Amino acid sequence: MALSDRTVLQFSSPSGPALSVKVHPVVIFNICNCYIRRPDQAERVIGTLLGSVLPDGTVDVRNSYAVPHNEYSDQVALDIDYHHNMLMAHQKVNTKEVIVGWYSTGFGVTGGSALIHEFYSREVPNPIHLTVDTTFTNGEAAIKAFVSVNLSLGDQQLAAQFQDIPVDLRMAEAERVGYELLKSTMVDKLPSDLEGMEASMERLLALIDDVYRYVDDVVEGRIAPDNNIGRFIADTLSSLPKMSPAALDKLVNDSLQDQLLLLYLSSITRTQLSLAEKLNTAAQIL
Amino acid sequence: MANQPPVRSFLQAAKSEETALPLRVVQMEGLVILKIIKHCKEFSPALVTGQLLGLDVGSVLEVTDCFPFPIREEDEELEAEGANYQLEMMRCLREVNVDNNTVGWYQSTLSGSYQTVELIETFMNYQENIRRCVCIIYDPSKSSQGVLALKALKLSDSFMELYRNNNFTGEKLREKNLTWVDIFEEIPIKVSNSPLISAFMTELEADTPVTQCDYDRLQLSTTPFMERNVEFLIECMDDLSMEQQKFQFYYRNLSRQQSQQQAFLQKRRQDNMARKAAGEDPLPEEDPLNPIFKPIPEPSRLDSFLVTNQIANYCNQINGVAGQSFNRLYLMKALHEN
Structure with missing residues (x-):
């Protein structure tokens, strides 16, 4: 019984251990912005994700750009020239950011996705597919990431399956800016x-x-x-470090003195400046 | 939401266009802020720049998108490439319906040392092509203390006029009543977000009561930052005293020349008296070829103005950080006493 004669139906597993995706807030912002500015008749926007793959297999998505495309019933036309131009431009700025996958707005994977995914598979091995639900289909902001797994019968490709992988939103960066600024539609003052x-x-x-x-x-x-x-x-x-009240007092007072000295120095500098200013402009040429 | 942006009709906008309102507010999208921060932070401590895109609506300058520039190299060939890059990027962005209108540029800075001649020159370049332009300054070093150090700057009109004529003598400055405070104008920044993004952020906001920003702000150690600030301040002081020396030198030369001129004139007059008495023609009193009548060029005050601006900036920063430190120290003390 020759084992090789048997045809095996198999999922080729994605290379590497369990993948996960880190998404930076700027990517989400960019996707939303592109969606708002999409052309009239377009249902969704798609684009390229840039970033890097960390040693532990985590995909770090740091940047993105939209790619114009057209979708007919079961055909997808992607502006490949545009994609390449934009990629070149981004690489000029930051050489460390490479293609890691692509994004699309909408809920989950749709029919045309497989075609686009195939295109990106040619650009980079194992691209990820990020979907951002800008229409709030389920009443929540669903952000999902997928990798594609090929279903093959022997050497013959049958289908591709999109497999859900965990998404980690790196919100620390957004927190630094402050949610107050990013959450409301208008903030009058920083x-x-x-x-x-x-x-x-x-x-x-x-x-x-x-x-x-x-x-x-x-x-x-x-x-x-x-x-x-x-x-x-x-x-x-x-x-809390344990220290005697006296030691603490000394510490606080010393620091206070330091700060006061700095304040004093800076105010004296400012006074000097305004004095010099007055003298400089008042000085008449002899 | 209570404070919706005022809706302007087209007519209103068109009308205000004619009167050319002064620029009052820079309205930035959250996206632009995040993009700027990302770019500046990734390359910090190298200084980077990028272009701002947006719309000019009445007295508000809306910044709706931006893109980074590659780090500049001192090479003419590459410079041309940089211009190409800029055009290419604008073209690409237009295809995805981004506002295709330059409104200024952004740049990162180190501890607020941005007041340079280059900045002014870049500004003048931009100003030639676009009526209203603004420069956004971001300081990545300050953001580690939980402060969003974004500033929108423009050059004041009176300063630009002087700069065009390259006229920074004491007299002209007095005439215009221009002091170092009047070089840069800071414009208040507003932040706007699209409702979609606002919805997303509300949904995605983590429930934690403490944010990264709070940790950063309550960090007790500010010494390295202060140290650097004071170091810069000292350097600036040296620069300023150099500038002052230049002026002293100039004034000394000027007074020496004037006394020489006086002596010469006196001698000439005496000679002429003698010549008159002898019946000869008098010699001319003013001789343009005489080296002592050649005017000594007055040094430009631009540099000292810029240095002064920087010093003032450092002082402000020191004051700000010291104020924060006071708060922190008292907070710590209170915590310990509890």
Whole structure:
């Protein structure tokens, strides 16, 4: 019995261990923007994802650009020239960003997707396919990533299956900017240093209050104690360095003095500047 | 949402076009902010630039998209390539319906040391082609402290006029009443997002009560940042005193020349008196060929103005950071006492 005679129906597994995708917020923003600016008759927008593949197999998506395309019933025409031009332009700026896949708006995978995916497979091995549901089909902002798995009978390709892979949104970057700025449709003013500080402090205070309330509630038996939370609180408290009040006072005062000195220096500089300014423009040529 | 942007009819917009309102607000899309930050951060500490695209609507300059420039090389061939790149990119972006109108450029900076002659020159170049242009400055080093250090700048009109004539003598400046404060005008920035993005962000916002921004802001150590700031400040002071020396040198030369001129004139007059008495023609009093009548060029005050601007900027930054540190220290103290 020759084993090789047998035809095997098999899914070729995607190379490497479990893939996952990291998506930076700028990509989501860009996709949404492209969707808003899509041509009149277009149902969806598609585009190329740029980024890099990390050593552990995670795909890091950092950039994207839209590619014009046309879709008829079962045909897809992609502007390949445009795609290549744009790729060249992006690589001029950042050589480390390469094609990692493509995106499309809409919910899940549609018929034409297989064709486009095939095109991208020729550009890069194992491209990922990111779908962003801009129409909120299920009432939620679904962002999904897929890899394609080939179903083959012997050497013959039968079909491609899109397999769901986990998506990790890297929101730290967006958090740095501040959700307040990115969430509302209009913000009149950027927060200044001290305003931001105030907001942070208020949040910290609210958190501390929450912890107090929780502890009080537990002590008075209103809530069932949770050991995990207790451990977290204990860990947090013990992370405060233990030092004598005198040492702490000295530390705080020294730092205060340093800052005051800096303030003093900068104000004196400013005074000097305005003095010099007055003298310079007032000085008459002899 | 309570504060919707005011809807302008076409007629209104057209009318305001004629009166050419002064630029009051720069309205940036969240996308542009994220793109700028991404570009500037990835290449930090190298300084990078990019182009801003958008629309000019009345007194508001809308920045709706941007694209980065490759890092510039000092080579003419590559420079031409850079211009090609720019055109190519604009063409490509137009195809996907991005606003195809340059409104300025953005650049990253290190601790706010952006007041340079190059910036002014770039600005003048842009200004030649577009009526209204703006420069967005982003400081990646400050963002690690939870501050979004974005600034929109433009050159003031009176300064541009002076710069075109390249006239930075004390007299002209006095005439125009222009001081170093008046070189750059900072324009307030508004941030706008499309409703779609707003919906996405609301949906995707993590539930954590603490954000990365809070961690950054409550970080106690600011010493490296302060140190660098003070170092820069000291360098600027040196520059400024150099500039001052130039002026002192100039004034000394000027007064020496004037006294020489006086002496010469006096001598000439005496000679002429003698010649008159002897019945000869008097010699001319002013002799343009005489080297002591050649005017000494007055050094330009532009550099010292720029340095002064930088110093003021550093002082502001030091003040800001020190203010934050005070808050943090008192907070820490209160925490410990509890």
